[in-house]
Amino acid sequence: MSTSKKAAAPPKEPPAERFIVLLRHGIAEEATPGKKDEDRGLTSEGHARMKEIARGLVQALPKVQVIYTSPLLRAVQTALWVSKGYKSRAIINTTDALAPGATAKEFRAFVESITERRVILVGHEPTLTRSLGALTGIDTAKLELKKGGAYGVRGAGGGATFEWLLTPRVLRKLGT
Numbered sequence: 001m002s003t004s005k006k007a008a009a010p011p012k013e014p015p016a017e018r019f020i021v022l023l024r025h026g027i028a029e030e031a032t033p034g035k036k037d038e039d040r041g042l043t044s045e046g047h048a049r050m051k052e053i054a055r056g057l058v059q060a061l062p063k064v065q066v067i068y069t070s071p072l073l074r075a076v077q078t079a080l081w082v083s084k085g086y087k088s089r090a091i092i093n094t095t096d097a098l099a100p101g102a103t104a105k106e107f108r109a110f111v112e113s114i115t116e117r118r119v120i121l122v123g124h125e126p127t128l129t130r131s132l133g134a135l136t137g138i139d140t141a142k143l144e145l146k147k148g149g150a151y152g153v154r155g156a157g158g159g160a161t162f163e164w165l166l167t168p169r170v171l172r173k174l175g176t
Contacts, residue, residue: 020111020135020153020160021061021120022128023082024145026050028074037100038072046147050078053148053168054085055175060152060166061118064090068114069122070098078148079122085175090120098123104134111135135160 027046031037042050057064064086069079071094079092096102097110098121107127123131125145132151133140137160145151148168154161166174 018114018117018119018155019061019163020114021057021064022132022145022151022153023057023078023120023122024125024128024147024149025070025072025075025078025122026053026081026148028147041073042077046074047077047081049148049168049172050081051084052172052175054082056166056171056173057082057120057150057175058085059174060150060171061120064118064120065116066090066114067092067120067122068095068098068110070094070100070124071096072099072124075122075124079120082120082122098127100124100127102127104130107131108134132162136162138162 026042026049028042029035029040031040067079067082067090069075069092075098076094083090083092095110097106128145128151129140129143132138132143132153135153143165146168148171150166150171151162152164152166154163
């Protein structure tokens, strides 16, 4: 009589460490009564600076796999410049979790669903700074991103660590 034992399940591998960049969109057109907020695009200066900032991001975080962006035009245009900086190897996806007014809960659930290891999230203030606090648990009351600025976060969920804040000026200098 033979007995068979169930094979033990292989041990689960620890999740690969993730690095997330929270990037504020570039300089956008002013709000006007005749134009919807979601249709405001980057100014010519915004386009030029985002091209430089994108080169700096490549230096700060090489090998980005994916870019998620708010669906608003200025954020999508920013994401396109960043993708070009990575020679279009980083895929762009839109998500409402990065739109103005998205809740910290929505943002956190979205981040926890991301499977890629190196990610850039393009969005708006004050949503990005609030989201940084939700990810890391730090007090963000005195933080604010300038247009084209970025936060760097290692890990995700409860174990996320705030690693850096890079201003647009620093990112442009990194790219030269």
